[in-house]
Amino acid sequence: QTKAELEFLLAWQKKRTKSQEERAGEVLAPIGYWPHIGLLKSHSRYKSNLEHLFFEGRTVLGESCKPENYPATAKLLEGVTRDMRIMEFTVKYHLLRPRPYQLNDKLKPMAQMSTPSFASGHTLWAYIQAFVWSELVPTKRSEFLDLAYEVGESREIMGIHYPSDEEAARILAHQMLTEMLANSVFRADLENAKLEWK
Template sequence: MIQKTTLFLALFALTLSWAQIAPLEPVKAHYKTLQKLDAKPNPERAKLDKISFPASEYSSGSLIYTMAAPAYLSAAQVETLKKSVQYPANSSDQTRAELDFLLDWQKKRSQAQVDRSVNFLAPIGYWPHIAVLKNHERYQSNMEDLFYEGRAVMGESCNPENYPHTAKLLQGVTKDMRIMEFTVKYHLRRARPYHLEPYLQPLARMRTPSFASGHTLWAYIQAFTWSELIPNKRAEFLELAYEVGESREIMGIHYPSDEEAARVLAHRMLVAMWDNPVFREDLAKAKAEWK
């Protein structure tokens, strides 16, 4: 009886959170098609399931984020969210189809797509440790990246100086996103696509596990947060996030399931943050800047 009551209260609390954060859109495009394939191990390709991201390629800097204290999420929420996503088995029919999808991108990607993915989108991303010291050589560009989506949709006047409460909210949300990104990555240690498919020629070699996509997690949690502040621009923010995810596939460094999981996880994070009164207060102050 106690267990049933606890479950009911948890579901009731989640329902209240969903009532406050705009709901997640249904899966679309190739993600929807690929998710219909079998994600379970395929005995015919069983040897692939022994492959994980090599420990020799770990980035020590990223591991530090797994030890940081979150801004809005609780430690218990981080643990729950960490276990809420899973990738299809390496040997599965779904993963095989995703690898074929990436091979197809490799054949058809244009130089313009490559340039935008590698030279423009790949370097973007706010990093909390850089924001600690204002005299850091990358401090200004880091803060500009924090407002990338807002500036892209709302114009050059959208910046931390003009919207300080929005900056504070985005900094807290993105700090938690970085913690979640590396917590999930090192929990599951998914091999990169090029570890499984020898014919893939990635446009970069990454030093962290594949799942979920950190770039995409950043892009979507930003898009969902901006959408709470400026709801009538939601479609534009989500289109920017989709482009970021697609760019990682164009580069051959992420499976489509890495991108879709990041989208879902980003939304779950924002829903979980609603439980924190500090988040609700910071969100309200940021919203007031956009009235």
């Protein structure tokens, strides 16, 4: 399977367009909320970190979708992302999968990553966000999921993740949300956030 996926990524490398490279590398790659930065208002990336937290909401719902306008939603997404990051690095450092370009030197990735490959953190982040946003604004579910798919595919375009990294992240995100829905603290935060979208 790994050999087949490496061939798939080599094919992506040959066919990717300049606009795909720019979208993947300049728009989607920098996106991601980091909980430790969110603790320090004095951090140089505090403001951009908060903006990233609402990336999917803003992309689908418009520029007015930002943390200061939806504080309960911000609290919900911060908690979800904190748990997601713990899961992400637990899986990565348990399985220690090499990056594709570490196994095939014909791959010329658009970035070099210092963490293991499986599962894709960007994809896990994108899907768990999409699933939560879909709970808040169900009528936009397809747009949120399409955006999450694009984020995952962008990691393949860049040559830094296998397709199975993306698929595993999508499944893991769904399993995480299922577990979260059984948690009373999460459900309370979710209901408070839903009130902002009535």
